[in-house]
Amino acid sequence: MTIIATEALTKTYGGGVTALADLTVSVDAGVIGLVGANGAGKSTFIKIMLGLIAPSSGSVRVFDLDPVVQTDQVRARVGYMPENDCLPQDVSAAEFVTHLGRMSGLPRTAARERASEALRHVGLYEERYRQIGGYSTGMKQRVKLAQALVHDPDLLLLDEPTNGLDPAGRDAMLALIHRIGTEFGISVVVCSHLLGEVERICDSLIAIEGGRLLRADRISSMTEASDVLAVEVSEGTDELAAALSERGMAVTRDGRMLLVPLDSDAAYDQILRAVSDLDLSLHRLDQRRHRVAELFTTKETADV
Numbered sequence: 119m120t121i122i123a124t125e126a127l128t129k130t131y132g133g134g135v136t137a138l139a140d141l142t143v144s145v146d147a148g149v150i151g152l153v154g155a156n157g158a159g160k161s162t163f164i165k166i167m168l169g170l171i172a173p174s175s176g177s178v179r180v181f182d183l184d185p186v187v188q189t190d191q192v193r194a195r196v197g198y199m200p201e202n203d204c205l206p207q208d209v210s211a212a213e214f215v216t217h218l219g220r221m222s223g224l225p226r227t228a229a230r231e232r233a234s235e236a237l238r239h240v241g242l243y244e245e246r247y248r249q250i251g252g253y254s255t256g257m258k259q260r261v262k263l264a265q266a267l268v269h270d271p272d273l274l275l276l277d278e279p280t281n282g283l284d285p286a287g288r289d290a291m292l293a294l295i296h297r298i299g300t301e302f303g304i305s306v307v308v309c310s311h312l313l314g315e316v317e318r319i320c321d322s323l324i325a326i327e328g329g330r331l332l333r334a335d336r337i338s339s340m341t342e343a344s345d346v347l348a349v350e351v352s353e354g355t356d357e358l359a360a361a362l363s364e365r366g367m368a369v370t371r372d373g374r375m376l377l378v379p380l381d382s383d384a385a386y387d388q389i390l391r392a393v394s395d396l397d398l399s400l401h402r403l404d405q406r407r408h409r410v411a412e413l414f415t416t417k418e419t420a421d422v
């Protein structure tokens with residue numbers, strides 16, 4: 119089921135900054151990573167989906183609704199966790215999340231019950247009556263997540279949910295997001311400049327760079343087998359490279375590995391014969407898989 123669809127979506131801010139350019143994408147339900155370097159246009163995309171800002175041109179539909187004109191209907195079905203710290207310090211998590219439940223239209227008792235439930239889901243049930251000002255960064259991020267869940271949305275838009283967390287806190291937050299996406303049947307868009315972390319928990323990715331779409335696809339399609347064979351022997355890598363070149367193969371070296379184009383079925387046999395002729399011990403011979411990081415030209419996003 120398509121939950122988000124855009125057509126030539128473009129956003130130019132005052133001052134001439136084009137944050138999104140001609141973005142056409144169709145997103146199915148699931149846990150979706152929205153990845154790109156800082157400034158790629160991720161927050162802008164999220165804000166447009168929520169109807170907080172309007173596109174300059176092109177269109178977007180969320181659950182087949184137009185956020186520009188059907189803003190309330192979209193927000194009733196979407197929960198939003200903003201990137202920045204925006205929590206009041208001197209109220210408890212229970213009060214704050216209940217208040218936001220009320221703001222989204224829930225009656226008083228239902229809002230209180232839903233707030234308790236949302237805080238339980240994020241692991242803050244025991245601490246819910248403490249003032250938010252005394253919470254750790256990880257707990258504050260969880261309060262932001264709980265308020266996004268309070269009105270029982272069908273889609274969560276999470277803007278950099280692991281910001282400011284240490285590695286253990288990041289892992290816990292990612293596990294929680296994955297659980298929400300898989301066990302609660304809520305679709306989740308996780309926005310991050312760290313490819314490595316979203317890649318672990320998402321079914322599909324939307325990769326953007328400089329406001330333009332690089333690729334939107336299932337992760338399994340992005341990492342499918344390439345037409346390159348990777349060969350590794352325990353010793354004799356140079357001799358094997360020379361022997362394969364002599365057989366007319368275009369060998370390149372990547373550390374201890376030799377990479378050989380898989381241009382015919384005979385390539386496997388030729389490599390095995392060369393290894394055996396040289397009496398080497400073969401560690402590895404397999405088809406290399408593409409890496410999602412290959413999509414990006416910016417090191418910041420691809421490396422992490």
Ligand SMILES: Nc1ncnc2c1ncn2[C@@H]1O[C@H](COP(=O)(O)OP(=O)(O)OP(=O)(O)O)[C@@H](O)[C@H]1O
Pocket residue numbers: 131132133135136137154155156157158159160161162163311
């Ligand atoms: N209100 C605004 N006015 C002018 N330019 C803006 C505004 N908001 C964002 N931009 C610019 O638009 C571009 C995209 O910004 P956006 O915040 O959408 O990117 P991002 O991928 O979410 O990055 P980050 O993770 O750093 O927030 C950037 O060049 C940014 O400086």
